[in-house]
Amino acid sequence: MTRCATIAIVGRPNSGKSTLLNAIMQMHLSIVTAKPQTTRKRILGIDTTDDVQLIFLDTPGMLKPRYKLQRSMMGFVEESLDEADIICVVVDTKKAIERKTVLDPLWLEAVKKRKRPTVLVLNKMDAVGIRKEALPLMEEARLSGMFEKAIAISAKDNKYVDELLVMLRELAPEGPFAFDPEAASDQTDRFFVGEFIRESVFKQFTEEVPYATEVMITEFKENPEGKWYIGADVIVERDNQKAIIIGAKGAALKKIGETARATIEEYLGHAVYLELYVKVRSDWRNDKAQLNSMGY
Numbered sequence: 001m002t003r004c005a006t007i008a009i010v011g012r013p014n015s016g017k018s019t020l021l022n023a024i025m026q027m028h029l030s031i032v033t034a035k036p037q038t039t040r041k042r043i044l045g046i047d048t049t050d051d052v053q054l055i056f057l058d059t060p061g062m063l064k065p066r067y068k069l070q071r072s073m074m075g076f077v078e079e080s081l082d083e084a085d086i087i088c089v090v091v092d093t094k095k096a097i098e099r100k101t102v103l104d105p106l107w108l109e110a111v112k113k114r115k116r117p118t119v120l121v122l123n124k125m126d127a128v129g130i131r132k133e134a135l136p137l138m139e140e141a142r143l144s145g146m147f148e149k150a151i152a153i154s155a156k157d158n159k160y161v162d163e164l165l166v167m168l169r170e171l172a173p174e175g176p177f178a179f180d181p182e183a184a185s186d187q188t189d190r191f192f193v194g195e196f197i198r199e200s201v202f203k204q205f206t207e208e209v210p211y212a213t214e215v216m217i218t219e220f221k222e223n224p225e226g227k228w229y230i231g232a233d234v235i236v237e238r239d240n241q242k243a244i245i246i247g248a249k250g251a252a253l254k255k256i257g258e259t260a261r262a263t264i265e266e267y268l269g270h271a272v273y274l275e276l277y278v279k280v281r282s283d284w285r286n287d288k289a290q291l292n293s294m295g296y
């Protein structure tokens, strides 16, 4: 009999959820940056080992939404929690030690009310000087009665990720596979390519620009003879942001393209010709129709 579980990966922004998904998948599936609120949609990754299939849903970091985009992002979290057989809460351990508690109001109620087997993942243990400092958090977690299991890991260094997988496989209920065992995701190459371009923008700019940027793939042509052609709109909210993205003599945009192209080519296993157009759509983050057209 096979086993199959959908696992929602949730937690604060920047706690390392996407890094964990990538460590599990052993590939760059979900974009990672040093900035919070990198992930905006639900990213699905499938790990099939022998007779157990784990379907991971990486989600945007939980926060109190201030604009419509964030409201939609939190909608993806809620949907993922509803779908999940198992919930994985990822915590930045160093920050939890500073806060002196692992129970975080940003996710506590949303996780509790689902009443699903929940695993606490104390992440970024490599950044915790003295490992013993995490013990009170473990004890607090145990006493809360909220968690089936708890584990201390470093997603970045791929430490104890295998042990976490063993835990999750044991918790997985019996049932048929939901996906082809060879599949890594249900999302399209187009989607991931857009994400890689957004990642490149997040990495290159500070402050508001990355948050005001969205990417839409406009053309995706596979070419059996040579390079594939990919055209994308890089959408910002204001003219001054457009000027920043383009940079002097187009230098900034060129760099965005070069960084993104390297990631895209590695992902697709194919050389691509990437063309980026910068467009202004004023206040798209608060515009329902615009957000809908972007899949939010």
Ligand SMILES: Nc1nc2c(ncn2[C@@H]2O[C@H](COP(=O)(O)OP(=O)(O)OP(=O)(O)O)[C@@H](O)[C@H]2O)c(=O)[nH]1
Pocket (backbone or CB within 6 Å): 012, 013, 014, 015, 016, 017, 018, 019, 020, 031, 032, 033, 034, 035, 036, 037, 038, 039, 040, 059, 060, 061, 062, 123, 124, 125, 126, 127, 153, 154, 155, 156, 157
């Ligand atoms: N030191 C350390 N840093 C980590 C670890 N895991 C993730 N990070 C870093 O934390 C930052 C955020 O990582 P992400 O994986 O993007 O975090 P996230 O929870 O997906 O963030 P959002 O998508 O914004 O909610 C990046 O700079 C990662 O390199 C870890 O185990 N140790």
Ligand SMILES: [Mg+2]
Pocket (backbone or CB within 6 Å): 017, 018, 019, 030, 031, 032, 038, 039, 059, 060, 061
């Ligand atoms: Mg993320």
